[in-house]
Amino acid sequence: RKEVEQDPGPFNVPEGATVAFNCTYSNSASQSFFWYRQDCRKEPKLLMSVYSSGNEDGRFTAQLNRASQYISLLIRDSKLSDSATYLCAVNLYSGGGADGLTFGKGTHLIIQP
Amino acid sequence: EPEVTQTPSHQVTQMGQEVILRCVPISNHLYFYWYRQILGQKVEFLVSFYNNEISEKSEIFDDQFSVERPDGSNFTLKIRSTKLEDSAMYFCASSYYDSPNYGYTFGSGTRLTVV
Numbered sequence: 032r033k034e035v036e037q038d039p040g041p042f043n044v045p046e047g048a049t050v051a052f053n054c055t056y057s058n059s060a061s062q063s064f065f066w067y068r069q070d071c072r073k074e075p076k077l078l079m080s081v082y083s084s085g086n087e088d089g090r091f092t093a094q095l096n097r098a099s100q101y102i103s104l105l106i107r108d109s110k111l112s113d114s115a116t117y118l119c120a121v122n123l124y125s126g127g128g129a130d131g132l133t134f135g136k137g138t139h140l141i142i143q144p
Numbered sequence: 145e146p147e148v149t150q151t152p153s154h155q156v157t158q159m160g161q162e163v164i165l166r167c168v169p170i171s172n173h174l175y176f177y178w179y180r181q182i183l184g185q186k187v188e189f190l191v192s193f194y195n196n197e198i199s200e201k202s203e204i205f206d207d208q209f210s211v212e213r214p215d216g217s218n219f220t221l222k223i224r225s226t227k228l229e230d231s232a233m234y235f236c237a238s239s240y241y242d243s244p245n246y247g248y249t250f251g252s253g254t255r256l257t258v259v
Contacts (some may be wrong), residue, residue: 065247067247069187072233073252073253074235074250074251074252074253075187075235075250076250077247077248077249080247118186118187120187120247130192130199130200131177131179131189131190131191131192131200131202132179132187132189132248133189134186134187134188134189135186136185136186137186
């Protein structure tokens with residue numbers, strides 16, 4: 032199972048600012064990509080899937096760059112409640128069944144008032 | 145919103161003992177998963193389960209681990225002879241579809257402490 036790499040941070044960002052972070056994956060056969068949010072000692076919660084054409088959900092924008100094998104997450108107008116660890120997850124999807132996700136270690140984001 | 149329920153929330157066990165971690169997936173979901181997260185480390189895939197059998201397992205999921213769906217609602221992870229390094233948060237997850245472009249719903253986890 033190949034690796035998924037993220038800058039662990041922490042990213043300290045003032046409230047209202049825009050912040051972006053990337054995640055690189057090593058297996059070019061990876062098929063599906065996700066961003067999860069994890070609060071301290073809680074379960075990961077799906078933030079958004081990442082589609083080839085890029086996608087947006089409110090203040091959050093995700094991009095996929097297959098050629099360079101990275102995905103990105105942009106958060107606009109950051110809120111205090113955005114403080115969390117953001118996990119990148121990648122799935123190979125061999126088509127044979129329910130493949131597991133490979134997670135990065137996460138990027139810790141702290142929004143400061 | 146439907147939830148994945150895990151019990152217990154925290155389990156302390158002595159090294160060498162067997163533990164069973166329990167999960168109730170979302171009722172109409174078809175795919176079930178166990179992940180673990182050692183404190184300060186990344187979330188790691190253990191096993192996936194579909195149609196009453198293991199679909200995929202990682203190298204972590206060795207002979208001391210087993211999974212079962214004993215009835216229509218529960219999904220369990222058994223660790224036969226716990227080691228200190230099994231101490232971690234164990235997350236159950238479920239999904240209706242297999243994985244492409246769909247994420248899962250995770251349960252709130254069971255914190256396993258092996259002493």
